Amino acid sequence: xxxxxxxxxxxxxxxxxxxxxxxxxxxxxxxxxxxxxxxxxxxxxxxxxxxxxxxxxxxxxxxxxxxxxxxxxxxxxxxxxxxxxxxxxxxxxxxxxxxxxxxxxxxxxxxxxxxxxxxxxx
Amino acid sequence: xxxxxxxxxxxxxxxxxxxxxxxxxxxxxxxxxxxxxxxxxxxxxxxxxxxxxxxxxxxxxxxxxxxxxxxxxxxxxxxxxxxxxxxxxxxxxxxxxxxxxxxxxxxxxxxxxxxxxxxxxxxxxxxxxxxxxxxxxxxxxxxxxxxxxxxxxxxxxxxxxxxxxxxxxxxxxxxxxxxxxxxxxxxxxxxxxxxxxxxxxxxxxxxxxxxxxxxxxxxxxxxxxxxxxxxxxxxxxxxxxxxxxxxxxxxxxxxxxxxxxxxxxxxxxxxxxxxxxxxxxx
Numbered sequence: 001x002x003x004x005x006x007x008x009x010x011x012x013x014x015x016x017x018x019x020x021x022x023x024x025x026x027x028x029x030x031x032x033x034x035x036x037x038x039x040x041x042x043x044x045x046x047x048x049x050x051x052x053x054x055x056x057x058x059x060x061x062x063x064x065x066x067x068x069x070x071x072x073x074x075x076x077x078x079x080x081x082x083x084x085x086x087x088x089x090x091x092x093x094x095x096x097x098x099x100x101x102x103x104x105x106x107x108x109x110x111x112x113x114x115x116x117x118x119x120x121x122x
Numbered sequence: 123x124x125x126x127x128x129x130x131x132x133x134x135x136x137x138x139x140x141x142x143x144x145x146x147x148x149x150x151x152x153x154x155x156x157x158x159x160x161x162x163x164x165x166x167x168x169x170x171x172x173x174x175x176x177x178x179x180x181x182x183x184x185x186x187x188x189x190x191x192x193x194x195x196x197x198x199x200x201x202x203x204x205x206x207x208x209x210x211x212x213x214x215x216x217x218x219x220x221x222x223x224x225x226x227x228x229x230x231x232x233x234x235x236x237x238x239x240x241x242x243x244x245x246x247x248x249x250x251x252x253x254x255x256x257x258x259x260x261x262x263x264x265x266x267x268x269x270x271x272x273x274x275x276x277x278x279x280x281x282x283x284x285x286x287x288x289x290x291x292x293x294x295x296x297x298x299x300x301x302x303x304x305x306x307x308x309x310x311x312x313x314x315x316x317x318x319x320x321x322x323x324x325x326x327x328x329x330x331x332x333x334x335x336x337x338x339x340x341x342x343x344x345x346x347x348x349x350x351x352x353x354x355x356x357x358x359x360x361x362x363x364x365x366x367x368x369x370x371x372x373x374x375x376x377x378x379x380x381x382x383x384x385x386x387x388x389x390x391x392x393x394x395x396x397x398x399x400x401x402x403x404x
Contacts, residue, residue, distance in 0.1 A: 105313070
């Protein structure tokens with residue numbers, strides 16, 4: 001059995017902190033877990049922290065975009081936080097721009113952004 | 123007549139008329155350089171070279187690639203490096219060696235043996251002259267590559283304009299190597315200063331073609347993925363016209379005519395954040 005990425009609930013927010021380099025199966029499991037959790041907890045926001053990731057390939061890049069779309073469908077905003085400069089540059093070179101995914105510099109700013117979004121939604 | 127005989131004759135002539143030859147050589151080269159090098163310095167350089175060539179000739183004859191010419195070669199390389207750094211041309215540098223031929227010609231070309239010796243010596247000097255040119259070019263290349271590196275370092279500062287706002291004043295053309303450096307520096311500064319806004323100012327970029335626009339877009343997208351707002355400012359009227367004429371799409375990337383406008387916009391957004399903080403919204 002492969003490792004799973006934990007999905008933590010903080011109030012109305014789900015926190016996914018990715019600490020190890022992802023294998024393809026883990027990515028698929030995460031997608032499954034996350035959508036289940038959003039429905040189960042009725043979360044309004046998802047924060048995916050990738051500050052520990054040194055390598056992000058196109059598969060993981062696409063997973064981030066897909067997760068954002070899935071949670072939007074389920075009524076939750078997704079914010080990707082803590083992307084490293086080297087990772088951002090690699091993704092740009094790969095031609096991925098993560099359109100439609102909200103990003104923030106770090107976890108703190110990501111949480112702020114989520115609260116602002118939910119405040120403006122009322 | 124044998125080569126040894128010729129060498130013998132050369133050495134004898136060079137020893138006998140050393141002072142005459144040196145004086146003539148120095149003055150010929152001095153005329154070429156038109157006083158850009160002091161007589162004393164030149165005389166010192168050339169007499170060192172003269173002694174080295176004479177010594178090598180005495181020891182091993184006319185083989186310019188032989189080990190006895192090692193000292194001569196290193197002297198010549200040093201001389202060429204100096205000349206290259208001081209901005210002399212490669213012709214002037216090579217002429218420093220070739221001038222010795224002119225100096226020797228009157229005293230050797232008189233009889234048949236002398237002429238033969240002269241031709242052989244001329245061949246040796248040709249070899250040495252080529253060596254100076256080679257060393258000259260190598261030095262120039264070193265200078266050019268080190269300058270290119272310095273330029274890359276110098277021309278891409280990332281400055282903090284305000285709390286949470288960083289600026290990148292771009293000067294000069296934007297190629298992929300520079301884009302890489304700019305992007306690296308900008309993204310690292312965003313992390314280091316915990317900034318949410320970046321302004322790329324292209325006032326100093328002479329032309330914007332599709333390639334440059336592509337590089338700019340990449341930088342903006344990368345900054346965005348890190349969670350920062352990126353604005354492009356300093357677009358001059360001609361540049362705006364070219365951008366439209368080329369059909370370049372900046373998409374939803376905000377652009378401004380001047381840095382001050384972009385800064386004002388960024389400050390407004392930063393202030394908005396702070397406001398929300400104070401009201402306890404966030």
